[in-house]
Amino acid sequence: MLLIPAIDLKNGFCVRLLQGKREEVTQYSDDPASTAKRWVHDGAELIHVVDLDGAFSGEQKNIESIKEIRAAVDVPIEVGGGIRSIERIAMLLSLGVDSIILGTVAVINPMLLEQACEKFPGKIIVGIDAKDGKVAIKGWEEVTEVDAGALSKNAEKVGASAIIYTDIVRDGMLSGPNVSATKAIAERVKIPVIASGGISTLSDIENLAKTGVIYGAITGKAIYSGAIHLKEAIEFVKNIK
Template identity: 40%
Template structure:
């Protein structure tokens, strides 16, 4: 069976591990005051990698919590992918130097596709394209700016420019525990052939069962899970 990764999300804000509801900074739940210990907890449970987002950086436009990110990465033996405010090669280099296995581009890919393409070409699999979507359109600037561009158009262009992996987040489902909306994900998988990681809305093991089955016939390779882990709606065997 094709491998499928269930990846815990650790969102950083003000030094804490938090979750936002649908990306809304005014609807925050603080889950842990020690993100390093939290990362170690998920690693010990069997997580294959971690997904870390600097929410302060996403708003500021540059990495804000670089030292904390460095400590999170240094505290675990599994690979860590990092995003949030990565809008320059300088930011990419800073996160790679901090030990990130992969660095995630979101806003830059939508607003400066030529720059993103050059980074894809230079860094290869170390760079991931984040496709954050609301109402069918790409969202930028920490999920606070809705573009006019349809998400499939962005996906096609990024794949053509050399993106070797896409993280697809459905913002309306993120943090809601409503379950995954599979139709937009399937449309994306029909549009591009590069590996895709799904994100947003996972509720329980039934979502994972469908995603794993979908992965066997598509380029889907994993899912990022946040609130379902923190609220305990996924069992300890979700990594298997």
């Protein structure tokens, strides 16, 4: 299982939110590129980047920070947050971003998701943010009636390269990931499923890895707060049988 550090961007700073609430913000760094370099130095093979301003407004406001992260590291980066047009996807890919994460648009404009997967094969990841099995959109401020499992099957059907599944109740809370829900999604599809939200201990990571079906796990607050040391955790994952 791949352990993936997260860099959440707000006003050019590296931050974390509690349960995605924009008012519950903790700033960790004013230099996201240096943070990315630190994670790669610790062994990260992929960096997860979210433009939080974009997630809330639908318009990216951290392009310069994304460019700096791309220039600073030589591992793949995946970027999400308010990406809602083919033109914006093309622009980000032209900057050297390796994968684009579509969340809200996968629900409100499924045709665009299908077009994106066709136009940029292997480059589109669907982010499924769920509360009690229902998909949340627009920076998690609106919970829909869309079933997370059904959305995962559709994402696979139209050609998404992977799914990132986030339990928004647990995100940023260091309360442990929703292993059973993530496993259930992973067992429904054949494309990789990445867990996100709530990881706080090496035991949490072990529980995800031992399902045998979860491709990767994103960690954010735990590595910023020091609850988990990324280098140690990556080595730990490699030794899980």
